[in-house]
Amino acid sequence: MEEFLHSEFFEWVEKAVALIRTYEGDKITVVHHNDADGICSAALLSKVCEYLGFKSEFICIEKVYPALIERIHRDRDGMIIYTDLAGLAAEMIDRINAGKSRVLIIDHHPAKDIESDTVHVLDPELAGISGDIFVSASSLNYIFFRVLAGKDAMDYAYIAVLGSVGDYHDRSGGVLGFDRFALSEAIEKDQVKVKLEGVRERYYIEKFGEYADVIAQYLTTLGAVGYERRGYRLGIKACFDGFDERTLKMVSELEELKERKFEEMIERLKKGELKQEKYTQWFHVRDFFSPMGVKTVGEFCQLIKDMSFVNDSKYLVGFQDKPKSIPDIGEIEWNCVKMSGRIPTSLERRVLRGEMPGLDYLVPKASETVGGFADATHKIAAATIIDKGKEEDFIKAFERLVEDYEATRS
Numbered sequence: 001m002e003e004f005l006h007s008e009f010f011e012w013v014e015k016a017v018a019l020i021r022t023y024e025g026d027k028i029t030v031v032h033h034n035d036a037d038g039i040c041s042a043a044l045l046s047k048v049c050e051y052l053g054f055k056s057e058f059i060c061i062e063k064v065y066p067a068l069i070e071r072i073h074r075d076r077d078g079m080i081i082y083t084d085l086a087g088l089a090a091e092m093i094d095r096i097n098a099g100k101s102r103v104l105i106i107d108h109h110p111a112k113d114i115e116s117d118t119v120h121v122l123d124p125e126l127a128g129i130s131g132d133i134f135v136s137a138s139s140l141n142y143i144f145f146r147v148l149a150g151k152d153a154m155d156y157a158y159i160a161v162l163g164s165v166g167d168y169h170d171r172s173g174g175v176l177g178f179d180r181f182a183l184s185e186a187i188e189k190d191q192v193k194v195k196l197e198g199v200r201e202r203y204y205i206e207k208f209g210e211y212a213d214v215i216a217q218y219l220t221t222l223g224a225v226g227y228e229r230r231g232y233r234l235g236i237k238a239c240f241d242g243f244d245e246r247t248l249k250m251v252s253e254l255e256e257l258k259e260r261k262f263e264e265m266i267e268r269l270k271k272g273e274l275k276q277e278k279y280t281q282w283f284h285v286r287d288f289f290s291p292m293g294v295k296t297v298g299e300f301c302q303l304i305k306d307m308s309f310v311n312d313s314k315y316l317v318g319f320q321d322k323p324k325s326i327p328d329i330g331e332i333e334w335n336c337v338k339m340s341g342r343i344p345t346s347l348e349r350r351v352l353r354g355e356m357p358g359l360d361y362l363v364p365k366a367s368e369t370v371g372g373f374a375d376a377t378h379k380i381a382a383a384t385i386i387d388k389g390k391e392e393d394f395i396k397a398f399e400r401l402v403e404d405y406e407a408t409r410s
């Protein structure tokens with residue numbers, strides 16, 4: 001621990017710890033992401049609440065949509081902790097919260113700090129430390145817990161390792177930085193053994209009798225594929241109790257379900273449901289992917305983008321209905337669809353050379369024309385949310401934008 005004592009980052013953690021220590025209410029609401037890192041973060045925060053004697057409520061969401069934030073803050077007060085998401089949403093949360101609750105955002109994604117008396121951001125990105133490489137949300141929550149509770153927190157170090165691996169922080173051969181600090185404590189406590197496979201480290205977790213990458217995949221399946229069935233709840237529980245037969249059965253059922261739905265959808269697209277425009281090919285899964293979360297349509301596009309039935313010179317766009325009912329929250333007054341875009345490899349080359357426009361240009365612009373907001377855009381992968389019924393207008397706008405881009409180049 002000593003090596004962190006003098007860092008600026010450590011002072012930030014202490015400030016966050018002071019916020020929870022001085023909280024005078026009796027209940028804390030934890031809003032967390034639905035992937036393995038988010039589930040492990042929630043598990044660690046459940047122990048933080050237990051340690052301090054607070055009651056806790058857990059809300060699992062896929063993204064920080066304003067409508068969800070409004071509902072969460074309308075119906076609750078006291079202290080609300082967001083974790084593994086919301087780093088960039090502090091301003092929006094502050095506006096919606098309007099001074100009502102004490103809010104702490106514990107995230108490792110790119111973040112924006114704000115001046116606020118009630119909303120506070122703890123994020124390594126703000127201290128110049130890459131949250132994508134050196135610290136998962138789980139490791140951050142572990143350090144938060146560790147500073148708060150001292151060595152008592154070490155009993156849960158393995159959960160941080162699980163979360164880091166869930167976010168692929170071992171991709172360079174092993175986890176680094178603050179993730180490695182959590183790993184070293186888990187090793188010290190005999191919770192984890194490092195096995196070297198070639199040039200890659202794997203982390204064997206004694207509690208599960210299994211490697212961290214395997215367990216992290218179970219958690220992701222529970223949280224993402226089983227989102228509408230609240231699979232993440234079983235995931236949080238499994239972090240402490242291990243995977244019982246019922247949970248393992250749910251994992252394998254969900255994996256089969258996903259495979260079956262994906263295969264069926266591919267057949268449907270081959271039989272004509274993949275609509276062809278001049279520059280775009282697109283489809284709509286409606287609610288066929290339920291109970292999987294809306295991230296699924298993106299994963300599906302990624303899977304099929306280079307298959308032989310997909311035209312390799314056209315953009316690939318998929319839509320999925322956003323369910324009206326959000327687990328842990330209830331009915332939300334919205335009527336919208338998630339759009340995901342990907343680019344087949346041969347078109348991707350032309351995009352990267354600048355001959356064709358990227359999705360980071362097309363998707364926000366096309367969304368704007370139909371009044372939507374683009375949530376996450378990169379050159380070769382992008383997503384947005386638009387109103388239901390606007391799908392064809394979106395495609396038309398998308399087509400026009402590509403056409404205009406081509407016209408200005410020739």
Ligand SMILES: [Mn+2]
Nearest residue numbers: 037084137167
């Ligand atoms: Mn994460």
